[in-house]
Amino acid sequence: MDSRDADSAALRRELRSRLGLLGAPLQLLAEDVLGEDDARIDWVAMEPDGRLCVALLGAGGGDEALLALGLAQRAWMQARIADWQKLVPGLGARADLRPRLLLIAPDFTRVVRVAAREADPEGLRLARFRWGPAMGGGATLVLEPLDPLPAPRLPPEPPAPPLASVFRSGLRERDFGGNGGGKPPA
Secondary structure (H helix, E strand, O other), X not given: OOHHHHHHHHHHHHHHHXXXXXXXXXXXXXXXXXXXXXXXXXXXXXXXOXXXXXXXXXXXXXXXXXXXXXXXXXXXXXXXXXXXXXXXXXXXXXXXXXXXXXXEEOOOOHHHHHHHHHHOOOOEEEEEEEEEEOOOOOEEEEEEEEXXXXXXXXXXXXXXXXXXXXXXXXXXXXXXXXXXXXXXXX
8 A cells, every 4th residue: 555545544534533523423324335327425324313424525626526426426325215224124314304415625616615505505515624733743634614605695675665656646536526525515
């Protein structure tokens, strides 16, 4: 195993142990699952409410491709929840909840953060990682959840002016058979 493989294995090991720190606690169900188009799903986990979570690691660049792959893998997993329930009857995975997608990468571009917000602000989580200095030397993994960029706030609309009728017909009360004084004609 060369140093790049060792670094990748160390990164995956550290991330695996910290996945539950990025939101709801997670029960890891599977690792290195072949998903859509035989692409790898790094981790499949389950939240306490039975919602599945598909986690993908993007170790180097290409966060746009990671987002597209993640959405495809989540759809692939959602279509197979019933199969997982048959294979493991006591699993507790809920088919009525769309799986959450967790994307982990060194960083995400603004375009990806906006696209994640627009695609699914509740069901898609982003997290970035980096190696930082550890106490006593060495390096430690720093994992930071990122919320997709918030939707732009539009300036508040000015209050509508009070409604006032500007329509004037030119008719008077006597035009309706009255005498203008509110008394019936004599």
